[in-house]
Amino acid sequence: MFCVKCQDILNLDVLLSTFEEDEDHYDEAKRHSHHESFTALEQSAKDGCELCRMACSSLPKPWGSKSVERRIWFQLRPGDFLMFGSDFLGHRGVAEPPSDKFGIRLSADQDSPLTTLKDGVFISRPPMADASSSSAFEMARYWLKTCLSTHPRCSLKESLLPTRVLDLGDRHDTRLSLRRSTGEHGQWLTLSHCWGSSNTAITTTSNFKARCNEIQIANLPATFRDAVKITRELGYRYLWIDSLCIIQDSVSDWQMESVKMAEIYANAVLNISTDASGGADEGIFESANRGEI
Numbered sequence: 001m002f003c004v005k006c007q008d009i010l011n012l013d014v015l016l017s018t019f020e021e022d023e024d025h026y027d028e029a030k031r032h033s034h035h036e037s038f039t040a041l042e043q044s045a046k047d048g049c050e051l052c053r054m055a056c057s058s059l060p061k062p063w064g065s066k067s068v069e070r071r072i073w074f075q076l077r078p079g080d081f082l083m084f085g086s087d088f089l090g091h092r093g094v095a096e097p098p099s100d101k102f103g104i105r106l107s108a109d110q111d112s113p114l115t116t117l118k119d120g121v122f123i124s125r126p127p128m129a130d131a132s133s134s135s136a137f138e139m140a141r142y143w144l145k146t147c148l149s150t151h152p153r154c155s156l157k158e159s160l161l162p163t164r165v166l167d168l169g170d171r172h173d174t175r176l177s178l179r180r181s182t183g184e185h186g187q188w189l190t191l192s193h194c195w196g197s198s199n200t201a202i203t204t205t206s207n208f209k210a211r212c213n214e215i216q217i218a219n220l221p222a223t224f225r226d227a228v229k230i231t232r233e234l235g236y237r238y239l240w241i242d243s244l245c246i247i248q249d250s251v252s253d254w255q256m257e258s259v260k261m262a263e264i265y266a267n268a269v270l271n272i273s274t275d276a277s278g279g280a281d282e283g284i285f286e287s288a289n290r291g292e293i
């Protein structure tokens with residue numbers, strides 16, 4: 001349910017009239033009035049308006065004297081940000097609270113007529129619901145290809161392989177192995193991950209030899225299994241993971257390899273960063289929490 005003030009946001013003529021193309025420019029005249037005060041916004045949220053509820057929980061409450069009230073406004077900003085803000089309408093003698101704003105990122109589906117409405121508006125696409133789906137990988141491959149082939153600073157030649165990499169072999173193999181580099185060149189991906197409390201997967205002097213023969217993918221923690229899947233889906237064979245490619249109980253190996261880490265990450269085709277996961281057992285793929293209006 002949307003209140004009468006939020007209906008203005010759904011009115012494209014009104015919404016587009018507020019659009020500010022210049023990221024650094026704040027034209028107050030383009031702001032569109034929303035509720036006349038925070039109290040009114042709060043009431044509308046209580047009455048069930050979904051957008052007012054979001055605005056209400058994100059904008060700070062007026063403080064100080066009861067007469068301090070704020071006009072609420074909204075504006076469409078570059079990057080498809082529907083920005084809400086409040087103006088101070090307080091009276092003399094009351095310190096002015098900081099000006100506060102918050103934005104909701106709007107997006108439109110690829111085939112939506114909204115995408116051709118106006119230059120620079122509705123350029124954002126909604127996040128995919130399943131990050132491990134084949135269409136998500138198709139998009140990732142397309143992005144990576146565009147990045148490597150059209151951005152001068154991103155183009156990448158083959159570099160000297162790190163001392164050890166995980167050799168993922170054929171994409172259907174259920175096992176992989178630690179490959180010792182003998183000075184050959186190649187391309188690899190790296191993994192940035194939070195180790196968490198589990199360190200069962202580390203390579204040590206005692207399991208090193210066996211790991212050069214094989215590592216069963218099923219025995220790896222979820223985050224590593226997902227990294228293997230990502231590497232394969234993007235069309236690469238080598239993956240570098242610190243805890244597997246550096247012998248963790250060898251001081252000399254660690255000293256030798258840790259100094260190369262910056263270079264290993266810098267020369268990688270891509271770094272898989274596990275932002276959403278707090279440990280090796282949590283996996284990488286996260287379902288998007290997609291709000292719809």
Ligand SMILES: [Zn+2]
Nearest residue numbers: 003006049052
């Ligand atoms: Zn509302």
Ligand SMILES: [Zn+2]
Nearest residue numbers: 147148151154
């Ligand atoms: Zn690029």
